[in-house]
Amino acid sequence: xxxxxxxxxxxxRGPLVETVGTDLVVYLxxxxxxxxxxxxxxxxxxxxFGTSPSRVSIVRGHSARIKQVEVDI
Numbered sequence: 001x002x003x004x005x006x007x008x009x010x011x012x013r014g015p016l017v018e019t020v021g022t023d024l025v026v027y028l029x030x031x032x033x034x035x036x037x038x039x040x041x042x043x044x045x046x047x048x049f050g051t052s053p054s055r056v057s058i059v060r061g062h063s064a065r066i067k068q069v070e071v072d073i
Contacts, residue, residue: 001070001071002069002070003022003023003024003068003069003071004022004023004067004068005023005024005025005026005041005066005067006020006023006024006025006026006066006067007026007032007037007041007066007067008025008027008028008065009028009032009036009037010029010030010031010032010037011027013027014027014028014029014044015027015028015029015040015044015047017045017048024045024048026041026044026045028040028041032065038058038062041056041058041067042054042056042069045071051072051073055071055072055073056069056070056071056072057070
């Protein structure tokens with residue numbers, strides 16, 4: 001399943017996943033520097049969907065806040 005995710009790095013609310021329409025908003029405590037937020041995103045989404053982090057991958061938007069993510073459930 002391919003989903004659109006808006007990532008909010010460096011958030012005090014995180015880790016948290018909220019649904020907004022058909023998209024997800026993911027709040028992460030990790031900063032958006034040096035790939036820390038990109039490394040944390042699969043772990044948080046895997047926990048949300050109840051799957052392994054290896055089954056979650058970022059398809060597009062590695063350097064953007066809006067990303068397309070592939071989740072194999």
